[in-house]
Amino acid sequence: MTVCFEDVTVGDDVPKLDKGPIMDIELVRYAGAVGDFNPIHTVPKVAQFVGLEGIIAHGMMIMAYAGQMLTAWAGPNSMRRFKARFSGMTRPGEAVVCQASVLELFEEDGEARASGRFTVKGKDDASLKLKGEFTVALPRRSR
Amino acid sequence: MGADVVDLAHKGKKLPSFSYTIEFQKVREFLIAIGEPDPVLTGEPVVIPPTFAATFPFWGGEGWEATFERIGVQVWNILHAEQEYEYFLPLKVGDTVTSDTHIADIYTKKLSGGELEFVLFETEYTNQDGHRVLIDRSLVIVRG
Incomplete structure (x- = not known):
């Protein structure tokens, strides 16, 4: 069940989402799904050659996880704005935690909306993978 | 590899427009890739996830490798710095989006x-009815 606007308070945390550990093959699968075959995500030799010490996950795959957390909470097609800054690399074998909290509740374009910030961090070392801002439209409780 | 330097003259340049039709199997593949249940097994209606638009430049357009070649950069020398989407209308399977991309800015930061x-890169997508559905802002670091 997704949340209703009336049930949300500024400062609320969105239910967090655990992902991973991320397997090498998931990077290959995501590369095919998105069509981004930059070899730094799938070919260890290239990643080494450009100084990355091994393949790294697509930042967009990690952002997708944050999107899963937010739409699980706010509902399908609820996203109005979604922005991420990629801060750290995610490597195969790592597990990550997505977290978000609500900073503002408002009306815009005839919709009830919530905006806030989110992070994705490494589960073991709390290293920041990405942080960002979101705005979602929330359903109103039927009267 | 050597350093790739982007000529500031590319600022404002438009990239070729493309159209892309959202297909069920491509959405399904994306959902499975990010760990969502397979919609064929669940029988649930497919919802387009917020970052599915990341597929558009690659499966609809020429892809980043070709795009960065246009500005003299090898794709393995870039890192994605920021990504922003603004959503105006929900996307659904069967929609056809058409892109309008330009290089909105090129700048250096001293570290x-x-x-x-x-x-x-800023891209505005319109749907088959001519309505704006999405704005995509992709900020990329060129590793010198």
Whole structure:
């Protein structure tokens, strides 16, 4: 069940989402799904050659996880704005935690909306993978 | 590899427009890739996830490898710095989106280790009815 606007308070945390550990093959699968075959995500030799010490996950795959957390909470097609800054690399074998909290509740374009910030961090070392801002439209409780 | 430097003259440049039709199997593949249940097994209606638009430049357009070649950069020398989407209408399977992309900015930032160059691509997508559905802002670091 997704949340209703009336049930949300500024400062609320969105239910967090655990992902991973991320397997090498998931990077290959995501590369095919998105069509981004930059070899730094799938070919260890290239990643080494450009100084990355091994393949790294697509930042967009990690952002997708944050999107899963937010739409699980706010509902399908609820996203109005979604922005991420990629801060750290995610490597195969790592597990990550997505977290978000609500900073503002408002009306815009005839919709009830919530905006806030989110992070994705490494589960073991709390290293920041990405942080960002979101705005979602929330359903109103039927009267 | 050598350093790739982006000519500031590319600022404002438009990229070729493309159209892309959202297909069920492509959405399904994306959902499975990010760990969502397979919609064929669940029988649930497919919802397009917020970052599915990341597929558009690759499966609809020429892809980043070709795009960065246009500005003299090898794709393995870039890192994704920021990504922003603004959503105006929900996307659904069967929609056809058409792109309008330009290089919105090129700038350098001085850091302790040297200079980093940033390139910002901005794309507006319209649907088959001519309505704006999405704005995509992709900020990329060129590793010198």
